[in-house]
Amino acid sequence: MLRQVEIAVKHLEDYRPIVESEVIEEILDLAEPLKGSRVVHVNATDYGGGVAEILQALVPLMRDVGLDAHWQVIEGSNEFFNVTKAFHNGLQGMDIPLTQEMKATWIRYNQLNAKKFEGPGNGLWDFAVIHDPQPAGLCQLTRGRPARHWIWRCHIDTSQPNREYWDFLVPYLQLYETGIFTMREYVGPGCEFEKLAIIPPTIDPLSPKNLPMDLAEAADIVRRLGVDPDRPLISQISRFDPWKDPLGVIDTYKQVKQVLPEIQLALVGSMASDDPEGWNYLEKTCRRAGEDPDVCIRHNFNGAGAREVNAFQTHSHVIVQKSTREGFGLVVTEALWKGKPVIGGNVGGIPLQIVHGVSGYLVNSMPETAEVVIDLLQHPSKADAMGRAGREHVRKHFLLTRYLRDYLRLFRDLSTCM
CATH class of the missing domain: 3.40.50.2000 (Glycogen Phosphorylase B;)
Structure with missing residues (x-):
């Protein structure tokens, strides 16, 4: 199986003095029918960069409100991550070539990780959230088996991509039921999802980086x-x-x-x-x-x-x-x-x-x-x-509570469409 990231403990009530109580109550109401839902977030690294920081805060709060939430990290090598860094740059429009060798490397590691991506126990994930291009092949390469609802979360601006990279990636993305982007304008050309969610990122005001400092x-x-x-x-x-x-x-x-x-x-x-x-x-x-x-x-x-x-x-x-x-x-x-x-x-x-x-x-x-x-x-x-x-x-x-609320709204909407 993919490597599990150890999750800290966080409590939603600790955020009540910072945000309005109405926000906390709305989150609790949204979470009530979702309690016990099995959620997994999959990305490329558990440290460094904004995605890891978001998940370090978001996953513990999902657990605190009753979801069975997990965070897993794919396996890769410098060869793979050099290729995916080129994907990152190419998807943002950089004029760099995408060679057949690079495509083969991306596919090979996605196949490797697809074999390791399993459901919880003998069951299925209710929601699998796959972050960015590094593991984007998981939905197709597992044939969607380990999860009921597949979500691709794109944290980068793909509005004007290098078409070599985007055209290679789109067939893998089209199998996702939902796409999450930071802005509607970021959705690249020719890619359509059954459901599109616009969820800008947020920070955790109670993380060591954001606590008040003398x-x-x-x-x-x-x-x-x-x-x-x-x-x-x-x-x-x-x-x-x-x-x-x-x-x-x-x-x-x-x-x-x-x-x-x-x-x-x-x-x-x-x-x-x-x-x-x-x-x-x-x-x-x-x-x-x-x-x-x-x-x-x-x-x-x-x-x-x-x-x-x-x-x-x-x-x-x-x-x-x-x-x-x-x-x-x-x-x-x-x-x-x-x-x-x-x-x-x-x-x-x-x-x-x-x-x-x-x-x-x-x-x-x-x-x-x-x-x-x-x-x-x-x-x-x-x-x-x-x-x-x-x-x-x-x-x-732009605080974490709004981000949690947006995800819970999305999960609720997907659940009612089953």
Whole structure:
């Protein structure tokens, strides 16, 4: 069988002081007829990246409200994950070739994992949620046997894909009863599901990364990791990936530094097991930064875990997410939840989160990014007001309880259609 991920314990009642009680009561009402339903989420990795973070929070809450929820991870090698990283890039439109060898690798590992994907005991999963392109072949290659309802959850923007990749993947997707996308615009051409659900991601406000942190503690942590806490700091928290444009962030920082020489930059990333390309891009990022002592580059293998990310976000004066393509960008949500103004690329799911001119700015170029960074650093009262507005926007729209509610609504609708 596929590897089971150990699940922590979470309690829905712990979220009542953060969200309205009506939200908690609606969730409990939705969960009541679903109690005992067998749910499995399948993805490519249990650490690093937004999908793993979502499942670390979502699956325990599904259990807490009475579902028999599980999380399983597929098997793969560097060969496979290099191919699936190309799929990720190609599905977002990158002009890279899809060779017959790459297709064969993807099929071979999906066949391997399909043989290991089993129902619970001697029964069936009521709902199998398969995340992203890495395991997308499971439904077809198992002939749908281990589950009653098959759901493909796409976390990336496939609206303008490289057609080689999309046309290869679509026949595997068409067998899924339901497709979940972050935005309706993300659904790629020629792919239709019996049911389409639009569910933007959310963050867990009670995770170590998002719990309130004392400013003094945050200052101590960033000092230990090489930042002077007495000087202004801008940060980008994301994978080292060409779509996140860390090289462009460094160029922006250099332009800001010409006006505000005391500024520092932190680039903090999470290296994931399904992203071997990330190490190559980390090396590129380090080369672009050069020997500049005011650029701090950290990741989860050299001291930057969840609490350290929290510290960088809490201590930063401005946070940047200069993506050129973005499925959603949970790091934007995290930063807004910390009460920080965020400057984000005007792409993908970022405009869902940043209200331009209210909680931050949406930008389209490096000079524009530098201009608004300078403006916010020079006008801290404006930055503080934007931070407050952003936190409230997240509280209303992008916390875990809303995500759980949306899934329960979907499961209820699918159950009543049986």
